[in-house]
Amino acid sequence: MPTRPFHNPYAVRAAVIALCAAALAVGCTNTRGRSPQPRLSSLVVPVVRQPETPLAVTVEPARPEGMPVILARSKWAETAPIKSRLSPMGKITRVTVHHEGMGVEEEASLDAVKESLCTIQKSHLNRLHAGDIGYHYIIDCSGRIWEGRPIEYQGAHAGDSGLNRGNIGVVLMGNFNIQKPKPAQVASLRVLLNYLMATYDVGVSHLYTHGELKPTDCPGRYLQTEVDRFRGELRAVAKK
Ligand SMILES: [Zn+2]
Structure with missing residues (x-):
């Protein structure tokens, strides 16, 4: 050539x-x-x-297979946990799903969600005298998953210390008595629950909604339906 x-x-x-x-x-x-x-x-x-x-x-650390993208607490929290008010998580045996429940929520910018998380955290610190935001994970209306209270600390979401023991709290932004969860939220919830249940060896019979642990209208009827459907699918797969 x-x-x-x-x-x-x-x-x-x-x-x-x-x-x-x-x-x-x-x-x-x-x-x-x-x-x-x-x-x-x-x-x-x-x-x-x-x-x-x-x-x-900036290189994001590699995630184990199946681990969802979780926005670190450092991306939003301006206040560190007050350790004197916190208890160690101990052995994790269950996961509980909540709705935030304040009002109708829509997709929002990162900054707007950060502000909402700071507001929830302040409310939990001041009103409930908690050591931090009560939930371990928060899923916004765009389906982003945010780290809340560090998992090494027991949450403050289910009602009392006995209900919170070994119990991971997952909350979705919105009020699901009056709105349906966004498809992106439901998709992220499923990925997160799969990951948490596999990581901590939590069986489907130990996946709860808040209303199943104590009388409350949390997580709202529309989210309750989604959790019921997810558990039904897990049980169907387990039978095969
Ligand atoms: Zn709740």
């Missing part, structure tokens, strides 16, 4: 030298009647140098 001249570095160098010589011969100015000379700068391949200081690159 014939060598194409400009793929050969020696041919490139020879061409540049020839053009330099031509430019010098005409005094580097165009002369009427002559063909315009190509500008040298257009022939020089720019040299890309490695930066002396490596660029800062």
